[in-house]
Amino acid sequence: MSISKKRKFLFFFLGLTIAYILWFSFHLLRFKTYKPDPKTSSSHEIVGIYHIHSTLSDGKKEPDKIAHIAARSGLDFIILTDHGEPNFASLKAKGWKEGLLMLSGTEMSVNRGHLVGLGFETPSQRFSENAEQAAHQVNALNGFTIIAHPYSKISWSWGKYAGYSGIEIINADSMLKKNIVPVLPFLPALFIKPGLPLLKMLNRPEKNLRKWDMLNRSYKTYGYFSTDAHLLYKPLFAFLRLHVLLNEPLASDFKVAENQVYSALKKGRFFNAADAAAYATGFRFWGKSGTAKIPMGASIQFDAPVTLNIQLPSGLEQKAYLIHNGKSQPLPPGNPTIYEVTQAGVYRVEVFLKERTPLLRNCPWIISNPIFLREKNYE
Ligand SMILES: [Zn+2]
Ligand SMILES: [Zn+2]
Numbered sequence: 594m595s596i597s598k599k600r601k602f603l604f605f606f607l608g609l610t611i612a613y614i615l616w617f618s619f620h621l622l623r624f625k626t627y628k629p630d631p632k633t634s635s636s637h638e639i640v641g642i643y644h645i646h647s648t649l650s651d652g653k654k655e656p657d658k659i660a661h662i663a664a665r666s667g668l669d670f671i672i673l674t675d676h677g678e679p680n681f682a683s684l685k686a687k688g689w690k691e692g693l694l695m696l697s698g699t700e701m702s703v704n705r706g707h708l709v710g711l712g713f714e715t716p717s718q719r720f721s722e723n724a725e726q727a728a729h730q731v732n733a734l735n736g737f738t739i740i741a742h743p744y745s746k747i748s749w750s751w752g753k754y755a756g757y758s759g760i761e762i763i764n765a766d767s768m769l770k771k772n773i774v775p776v777l778p779f780l781p782a783l784f785i786k787p788g789l790p791l792l793k794m795l796n797r798p799e800k801n802l803r804k805w806d807m808l809n810r811s812y813k814t815y816g817y818f819s820t821d822a823h824l825l826y827k828p829l830f831a832f833l834r835l836h837v838l839l840n841e842p843l844a845s846d847f848k849v850a851e852n853q854v855y856s857a858l859k860k861g862r863f864f865n866a867a868d869a870a871a872y873a874t875g876f877r878f879w880g881k882s883g884t885a886k887i888p889m890g891a892s893i894q895f896d897a898p899v900t901l902n903i904q905l906p907s908g909l910e911q912k913a914y915l916i917h918n919g920k921s922q923p924l925p926p927g928n929p930t931i932y933e934v935t936q937a938g939v940y941r942v943e944v945f946l947k948e949r950t951p952l953l954r955n956c957p958w959i960i961s962n963p964i965f966l967r968e969k970n971y972e
Contacts, residue, residue, distance in 0.1 A: 627871035630908035641670035644819035650675035660690035670694035707741040712855035725755040759815040766821035787828030788869030792951040806919035818865035861890020861962040877904040892965035895937040904929040910947035
């Protein structure tokens with residue numbers, strides 16, 4: 594290469610680097626996570642992370658280290674889900690750690706894919722590798738199961754109803770593997786403002802949402818945001834969170850607190866949020882029939898007038914949609930919004946952030962669990 598050619602190449606490379614640094618700094622400086630209005634009432638709302646691996650399976654940190662990171666991230670609880678049928682060592686790791694409630698379930702490899710079991714009493718022998726049988730065994734031990742990354746086998750592999758309690762609507766690990774290329778230029782931000790690259794990789798989980806809505810037509814299934822964290826715990830703990838609504842403050846006794854969280858999850862008393870974009874604290878979705886309150890996750894017979902009430906986190910530009918049997922309609926502005934129900938069916942809410950955010954326009958910031966208003970003759 595001649596000297597002038599070499600120089601040209603060097604200038605081109607230098608120009609490209611400067612352009613990249615400018616572009617990167619622009620995005621980095623513009624990015625912020627919106628924090629909740631301090632006046633927001635968040636009574637009995639606790640925040641946690643579901644689906645985490647430790648060194649007791651293929652994760653990179655020990656349970657206590659993970660709990661330490663979680664406690665410093667301001668979380669109330671985390672749920673370990675180490676691989677196993679079940680993972681007995683991981684089940685023993687649970688407890689209060691630095692003021693954080695560390696729960697442990699297990700992620701089982703069954704014939705249909707990966708199935709997470711939570712809240713079960715320790716079994717005397719291993720769970721079956723048959724998905725339906727494993728779900729039945731977990732249920733018999735007072736636990737419940739969640740279908741993990743349901744499309745890891747590309748097409749639906751879970752057959753018909755087998756008593757699963759939930760389904761993962763977003764699995765961060767699967768999404769990162771799928772969307773790594775467009776996120777590459779943002780990756781250096783992982784160590785400065787990790788919310789930026791993580792939010793950039795989120796796409797609307799169209800297939801999972803469609804399947805979830807379909808399942809809900811026949812039986813109750815609750816939707817989960819799952820981090821599936823094996824490493825990068827700190828960034829992931831700020832990313833996708835479950836907001837669980839309790840009836841009372843979280844107890845200090847471990848057994849009681851564990852039961853509070855699991856029974857709320859079992860009943861669908863929680864919503865999911867990409868908190869790295871904005872803290873979703875204060876969101877609420879409930880029904881009212883006369884003086885009776887219908888909590889999120891509940892199922893009732895639709896034989897009297899019902900209103901649905903949606904309260905959005907305050908102080909942010911946002912747009913909420915009501916999804917009825919999979920069909921989306923914008924909710925009128927107002928906070929709270931009250932919607933008079935005229936038809937039976939499954940209702941849930943998606944909220945989109947209208948502030949400046951790396952979240953794609955079609956990607957919801959909050960996804961509630963449904964309220965089921967069943968026809969009179971519904972079993
Ligand atoms: Zn898995
Ligand atoms: Zn996993």
